[in-house]
Amino acid sequence: xxxxxxxxxxxxxxxxxxxxxxxxxxxxxxxxxxxxxxxxxxxxxxxxxxxxxxxxxxxxxxxxxxxxxxxxxxxxxxxxxxxxxxxxxxxxxxxxxxxxxxxxxxxxxxxxxx
Amino acid sequence: xxxxxxxxxxxxxxxxxxxxxxxxxxxxxxxxxxxxxxxxxxxxxxxxxxxxxxxxxxxxxxxxxxxxxxxxxxxxxxxxxxxxxxxxxxxxxxxxxxxxxxxxxxxxxxxx
Numbered sequence: 001x002x003x004x005x006x007x008x009x010x011x012x013x014x015x016x017x018x019x020x021x022x023x024x025x026x027x028x029x030x031x032x033x034x035x036x037x038x039x040x041x042x043x044x045x046x047x048x049x050x051x052x053x054x055x056x057x058x059x060x061x062x063x064x065x066x067x068x069x070x071x072x073x074x075x076x077x078x079x080x081x082x083x084x085x086x087x088x089x090x091x092x093x094x095x096x097x098x099x100x101x102x103x104x105x106x107x108x109x110x111x112x113x114x
Numbered sequence: 115x116x117x118x119x120x121x122x123x124x125x126x127x128x129x130x131x132x133x134x135x136x137x138x139x140x141x142x143x144x145x146x147x148x149x150x151x152x153x154x155x156x157x158x159x160x161x162x163x164x165x166x167x168x169x170x171x172x173x174x175x176x177x178x179x180x181x182x183x184x185x186x187x188x189x190x191x192x193x194x195x196x197x198x199x200x201x202x203x204x205x206x207x208x209x210x211x212x213x214x215x216x217x218x219x220x221x222x223x224x225x226x
Contacts, residue, residue: 001160042203042218043158092157101146101207103214105157 002027004106006093012112013083020079021109023093031096032070034078037108038089046091049076083113116142120204120217127194128225135189135220137204142215144206147180149189152201152219161202162189194224 003026032049047055055068070076093106119138146165150158164171164180177190204217
């Protein structure tokens with residue numbers, strides 16, 4: 001398995017501001033993803049983080065709102081921009097390790113927007 | 115459209131009994147299926163992976179079956195314990211990629 005860390009673990013933010021979430025993995029990974037999980041809901045894929053190039057976004061998610069960087073194989077950031085209360089959610093980093101099919105998740109970042 | 119269905123109602127069982135959770139899917143041809151455990155406010159924790167050509171997989175007290183004809187997976191926890199209380203998520207990955215689709219999860223409560 002892998003050790004996946006996310007920072008911050010939680011934050012309370014004001015409407016209109018932005019928050020950047022970091023994800024660091026201690027192992028070689030092939031793929032990195034960002035998910036959102038709203039209260040009482042299942043996981044929704046935001047985007048696939050691509051190393052050294054623009055992320056691949058799912059329907060309903062755009063780069064201006066959720067810019068993502070992945071400068072190397074084991075690190076990625078997700079920014080939630082111009083936040084509104086509807087962005088209150090848990091944001092999860094997920095990876096697929098090299099030479100495996102298994103998808104692992106970080107501990108999540110709990111975001112509350114007032 | 116592609117759909118994954120898990121029991122939306124919570125499952126309440128007595129300690130020591132076997133818990134059985136169901137995952138049904140439609141309009142999907144998964145290469146493999148994964149089960150996760152999620153505790154409140156935490157990220158999902160991987161439990162088991164079963165491939166389309168496997169019928170059954172076991173790990174300690176856990177057993178997963180996968181029936182591609184019925185389009186169903188069953189997840190069993192034998193000799194259940196209160197510490198097994200959590201939400202269990204089913205996730206399918208399609209052939210040729212890592213486009214994972216998650217079910218909404220089933221909440222399990224094990225009473226002492």
